[in-house]
Amino acid sequence: MSSQDEQFQAAAPDLEASSADDGMTWWYRWLCRIAGVIGGMSCAFAGLWNCVTINPLNIAAGVWMMLNAFVLFLCEAPFCCQFIEFANAVSARADRLRAWQKAAFYCGMAVFPVMLSLTLTTLFGNAIAFATGVLYGLSALGKKGDAISYARIHQQQKQMDEEKLTGTLEGQA
Numbered sequence: 001m002s003s004q005d006e007q008f009q010a011a012a013p014d015l016e017a018s019s020a021d022d023g024m025t026w027w028y029r030w031l032c033r034i035a036g037v038i039g040g041m042s043c044a045f046a047g048l049w050n051c052v053t054i055n056p057l058n059i060a061a062g063v064w065m066m067l068n069a070f071v072l073f074l075c076e077a078p079f080c081c082q083f084i085e086f087a088n089a090v091s092a093r094a095d096r097l098r099a100w101q102k103a104a105f106y107c108g109m110a111v112f113p114v115m116l117s118l119t120l121t122t123l124f125g126n127a128i129a130f131a132t133g134v135l136y137g138l139s140a141l142g143k144k145g146d147a148i149s150y151a152r153i154h155q156q157q158k159q160m161d162e163e164k165l166t167g168t169l170e171g172q173a
Contacts, residue, residue, distance in 0.1 A: 024099070024139050032135045036076030036106075039129035043110075044069035046125020050117070061117035065125055068109045072129060075102075100140035106133030 024032075047065030050058050073080045078091035094102070110130035113122045 023142060028135075028139060032132060032139070033076045035128060035132040035135055036072050037080075039106075039110075039132045040069040040072035040076070042125050042128045043072065046121050047113075050113075050119070050121045050125070055117070057117045058119065061113040061119075061122050064113045064116065065122065068113070068126070068129055071109065072106070072132070076132075098140065099136045103133045103135075103137030103140060106130070106136065108133075 043065045047062040047069060050062030050065060053059060053062075070081075074084070074087055074090050075094035076091075078087040081087040097105075107130055110126040110133060114126055116122075
């Protein structure tokens with residue numbers, strides 16, 4: 001067994017444990033992964049297009065966007081990077097991150113090239129990568145509660161307010 005297989009086998013139980021307690025449904029996890037892959041593709045193409053210029057800030061932003069694409073592919077779709085030995089280890093480590101950490105990382109990666117060179121290419125190229133971070137950020141907020149529990153909380157709060165109001169009125173009389 002190669003060292004890469006050993007690393008993957010060691011990371012597999014952690015992956016299952018982290019996916020069980022993060023609160024994301026299977027379809028939302030796949031939505032985030034697909035958004036990450038599409039965001040990586042848009043960053044790669046826009047970054048390459050951005051590098052075809054003589055402006056050094058555009059070139060720097062384009063190189064950063066291609067680096068973003070590589071990181072997105074490495075974290076979200078390690079099968080795209082099979083020629084890299086550490087791809088599965090990096091992906092397993094990225095899967096252990098909390099959703100808000102991924103959100104901050106992806107959004108920060110997407111904002112930096114826009115700050116370097118504010119052009120339509122950098123805006124549209126990083127939009128889907130930023131949206132991936134937003135999707136992870138929304139999953140960090142947690143599940144939405146059901147209407148029954150909200151109605152029960154509202155009723156209890158209303159009842160407590162009425163009790164306080166009658167208590168203050170009785171104290172005045």
